[in-house]
Amino acid sequence: MTNIFKNDFEILHDDKYIYFDNAATTQRPKQVINAVSEFYRTINSNPLRGLYKWSVKSTAAYENARSKVAEFIGAEDSSEIIFTRNSTESINLIAHSWGLSNIKEGDNITVTILEHHSNLLPWQMVSRVTGASLTFIECSSDGEISDEEILNKIPSNTKLVSAAEISNVLGVRLPIEKISKRAHEVGAVMVVDGAQSAPHKPVDVKALGADFFVFSGHKVMAPMGIGVLYGKLSLLESMPPFLLGGEMIESVSRYDAVFAPVPEKFEAGTVNAAGAVGLAAAIDYVENIGFDIISQREEKLCRLMIEGIKTIPFTKYFGSRIPETHSGIVTFNIEGCHPHDVSSILDTENICIRAGQHCAQPLHEHLGIPASARASMYFYNDESEVERFLEALKKVRSWLGYGN
Amino acid sequence: METKDIYREIINEHNLHPSHHGEISNPTYEMDGVNPSCGDKIKLQFKVDDSGIIEDAVFSGSGCAVSQASCDIMLDLVIGKSREESERITEAFMRMIKGEASDEELEILEEAEALAxxxxxxxxxxxxxxxWRTMEKIFKENRQ
Structure with missing residues (x-):
């Protein structure tokens, strides 16, 4: 093993396996696993609840993670960071809390056609419950969104716009700054789904124009089950709680309750403190590697993979023609071979890819493809893996009985 | 059986050259089957006579080699049989997929055993x- 970027990832030490499903979830380095383990081994206790030393320490560790996340995405105040389970839960929180109390009949909600189902279904729900319309910003086959689309699909009655910063299918970055500018022009609130961007590029919620920003820890090498919701303090303070119960109250009487201030108001029940500690360790890890190195490596691997795919007959990739804009994601199809068969065949060579619709059914319909195969890379992948992957791809059609 | 052999056995005949792919006019029953996670979409059409014998059946639509071949093998097995027999075969197939089928059940599955x-x-x-699920649904929703 000559790839030093794999050193901290025990699961990647066996060269037999090639892990190209990083857009689904990344691997965790030993620093993250150790941080979680250390929490449970040395200070485990319910944060916020006790007045004894361990609880004070676990509270401090949890709050330290909150500050780290705030800094990581450029939030002004750490109380603007709410810990959730994942991006999906964060978006559901916004939809139920802000959406249902601010959106009404006659209003409009705008999303893009590139959204993951988790940034579509909550808005379908708000639209159904309130009677507000739901409008889609469409993209070209390369994933490009035109200025006219942004202008036309965010009409003046729009109350909320929600868009992914990076598509989980095409890897393309959406023109978030332009979208949020238009959203703010019409007085709408801007939600940015950063599930695919936070692992790959620096995030600055202010520069994005995001009123809300969400991401999942597990896609940035943190444990599963810890996610983030950033919201502007003034918005969060105006919103009703999403879940009700312990640790989110100021005082409770028989028939009433006064809620705790933000962020506790949105963190009912025992929190995932160990997960938050793991997320803090993951952020340290990402920052230590550096986003410049991360994107350099991803760009190089994407170029190699796309150039290779272009030379394989019957095989085509989707999205931008510029490999550097793919954020590690290469989605492709082999003519006559269903992506699930492609994935099963690559699995026999211990290559892990995703196949299907990647929770983006409307985008697949828009692109006119029933399903696709997706190889998604991260900085710890390397050239030899891409080469082995390309060799395996060449064999798929003959496995399926085609003569060439 | 290795993945490679499964593909070899099922794809050669049934995926690339299915015997029952197409559409028929005036089917007795027709139903769509969808696999939401992979986007597979098939349509089954059955011609069943008054005594409940499956005279003809076809499938159309798109999907992976496994779903297409399994569908073709299924129709090979049930054409000419009664709906009761086809329901018995379906039951046996479902048990086989779970790894619970008896030797007798495997026998009635004939070529479908390749999918075990x-x-x-x-x-x-x-x-x-x-x-198989789609065919099961056709007969369940159209009890005689």
């Missing part, structure tokens, strides 16, 4: 059963 090892590929089970 799909049980070792959990991700592909729903591909293998798509046609």
């Amino acid at each position: 090892d799909i049980a070792h590929m959990p991700a592909r089970v729903k591909c293998a059963v798509l046609g």
Whole structure:
């Protein structure tokens, strides 16, 4: 093993396996696993609840993670960071809390056609419950969104716009700054789904124009089950709680309750403190590697993979023609071979890819493809893996009985 | 059986050259089957006579090699049989996929036995059963 970027990832030490499903979830380095383990081994206790030393320490560790996340995405105040389970839960929180109390009949909600189902279904729900319309910003086959689309699909009655910063299918970055500018022009609130961007590029919620920003820890090498919701303090303070119960109250009487201030108001029940500690360790890890190195490596691997795919007959990739804009994601199809068969065949060579619709059914319909195969890379992948992957791809059609 | 052999056995005949792919006019029953996770979409059409014998059946639509081949093998097995027999075969197939079929059940499955090892590929089970589930639904919703 000559790839030093794999050193901290025990699961990647066996060269037999090639892990190209990083857009689904990344691997965790030993620093993250150790941080979680250390929490449970040395200070485990319910944060916020006790007045004894361990609880004070676990509270401090949890709050330290909150500050780290705030800094990581450029939030002004750490109380603007709410810990959730994942991006999906964060978006559901916004939809139920802000959406249902601010959106009404006659209003409009705008999303893009590139959204993951988790940034579509909550808005379908708000639209159904309130009677507000739901409008889609469409993209070209390369994933490009035109200025006219942004202008036309965010009409003046729009109350909320929600868009992914990076598509989980095409890897393309959406023109978030332009979208949020238009959203703010019409007085709408801007939600940015950063599930695919936070692992790959620096995030600055202010520069994005995001009123809300969400991401999942597990896609940035943190444990599963810890996610983030950033919201502007003034918005969060105006919103009703999403879940009700312990640790989110100021005082409770028989028939009433006064809620705790933000962020506790949105963190009912025992929190995932160990997960938050793991997320803090993951952020340290990402920052230590550096986003410049991360994107350099991803760009190089994407170029190699796309150039290779272009030379394989019957095989085509989707999205931008510029490999550097793919954020590690290469989605492709082999003519006559269903992506699930492609994935099963690559699995026999211990290559892990995703196949299907990647929770983006409307985008697949828009692109006119029933399903696709997706190889998604991260900085710890390397050239030899891409080469082995390309060799395996060449064999798929003959496995399926085609003569060439 | 290795994945490679499963593909060899099922794809040669049934995926690339299915015997029952197409559409028929005036079918007695018709139903769509969908695998939401992979986008597989098939349509089954059955011609069943008054005594309940399946005279003819076809499938159309798109899907992976496993779902297409399994569908074609299924129709090979049930054409000419009564709906009761086809329901028995379906039951046997479902048990085989779970790795629970008896020797007798395996016998009535004939060529479909080639799909037994799909049980070792959990991700592909729903591909293998798509046609079978759709046929099951046709007969359940059209009790005589």
